[in-house]
Amino acid sequence: MAAAPPSGTRAIQLAVTPKGLPGPEHFDVVTRPLGAPGPGQVVVRNRHFLVFPGLGTLIGGQVEGVPLPPVHAGDLMFGPAVGEVVAVGAGSPFRPGDLVTHLLGWREYALLEADRCGPVGDVLPSPVAHLSSGAAAYGALTRLAELRSGDTVFVTGAAGGVGTLAGPVARLLGAGRVVGSTRSPAKADRLVAELGYDAVVVPGAPGGTLGEQLGEAAPEGIDVVVDTVGGEQLTAALAAARRGARFALVGALSGQLSPDTRGGSAPVGIDTYRVVTHGISLRGYSGTDHPDVADEWTTRFGAWLRAGDLTFPHVTVPGIERAPRALSELFEGRHFGTVVVELPHG
The missing domain is CATH 3.40.50.720 (NAD(P)-binding Rossmann-like Domain)
Structure with missing residues (x-):
């Protein structure tokens, strides 16, 4: 059964815009208020979120031609995430307990419009596989x-x-x-x-x-x-x-x-x-x-994973506090495969 959301959420904030690549010292763990979902909104308790090298570009403000906004000092970080819906507003297509994907990772809970979420479904054998590249x-x-x-x-x-x-x-x-x-x-x-x-x-x-x-x-x-x-x-x-x-x-x-x-x-x-x-x-x-690629890939990826023809190489980093270090380690080439932060959801 989905747990009720708290009144606030911990999240990772860019504290200072770095001159070069961002390091752990450029981030803070902060607590932000978490409101109740309004009509068409959901609150999601994140289980996993992606750490990806493109965040360095967003922090550097070089976003021309990129379909994502820049990250300025004081902004919360974001990125692909998988989580569990824990509260819904009127008219939401989701229900508490549903697993969804969205782009408000780097925080423990996310309040967002339901139409910015995608259902996880059962095409992939593991929800975290939705964070693959x-x-x-x-x-x-x-x-x-x-x-x-x-x-x-x-x-x-x-x-x-x-x-x-x-x-x-x-x-x-x-x-x-x-x-x-x-x-x-x-x-x-x-x-x-x-x-x-x-x-x-x-x-x-x-x-x-x-x-x-x-x-x-x-x-x-x-x-x-x-x-x-x-x-x-x-x-x-x-x-x-x-x-x-x-x-x-x-x-x-x-x-x-x-x-x-x-x-x-x-x-x-x-x-x-x-x-x-x-x-x-x-x-x-x-x-x-190529908007048709995502669904086609997910279908084939799921079939290959279930058949044992393919694996999803990834590193799991536990705890939101370790996310900034994981990003720095990604820049340094320390990891093999996709880097994912796992949040407790017991």
Whole structure:
């Protein structure tokens, strides 16, 4: 039975706008009043919320073209969350006890309009799986790259939330060889042993340049790239691309994780001559441009999870107080897969 909501809720507030990447010292745990739900509103007790690198960009105020608002000092943090409805206003389509998704994470309870919530349902075997970044990986592979059977796929940032799903999903969609990149040799080993990557390159590792490593990992060249990083890794991927290669650009972590750009710029050197002569396509992926992907992904994700064909690699961090540290650790590359904060709900 759903518990009644309290009169206030603990939440994470941005206390100070940082000059570079935000650290734990830039946040406070605060208590804010929690009103009763009015007509068409619900109160949700959050169970899990997502920690994602794009928060650095929002805090940096670089939101042009991004369908989310900036985060200023004094604002509460937000992001995808899964929780339980505990109170409803008149006319709400939900009832206490329903599980829903919404965007007001980073707090223990959220008061919001019911039409800003989505029902969890039973398509996925675990509610927390709704916080995966797999829709971006799936959409990039199916809508932009149009993956073909036997393709060689290269995934940059393969140990992140997108990359840990992009490689295995590419395999399920028919890829012949899947290569990833990560800056951690330990993560490289996990990508091969646990997620079925055929090879993983490690930028900056001794024993060969990134280009040389790619040449060994994909000796016949690359057909598809799912790029979450940009920078030198995108440059190297272009040099290894085969004729007609399709690049789906999903992220720009080389810029988002730079303390010098505030997350809103990721310059890269591109050999346009090679792009032209090899007929290479480079397209940026945005979920808002492909509204049909989310439901399609959820259906296939659920089927793959239940069949044991796919896993959801994620790290669970307990307690709202640890959320700022988890964000900092994400920027530092300490985690493997998606990072989720779990709130007590007993």
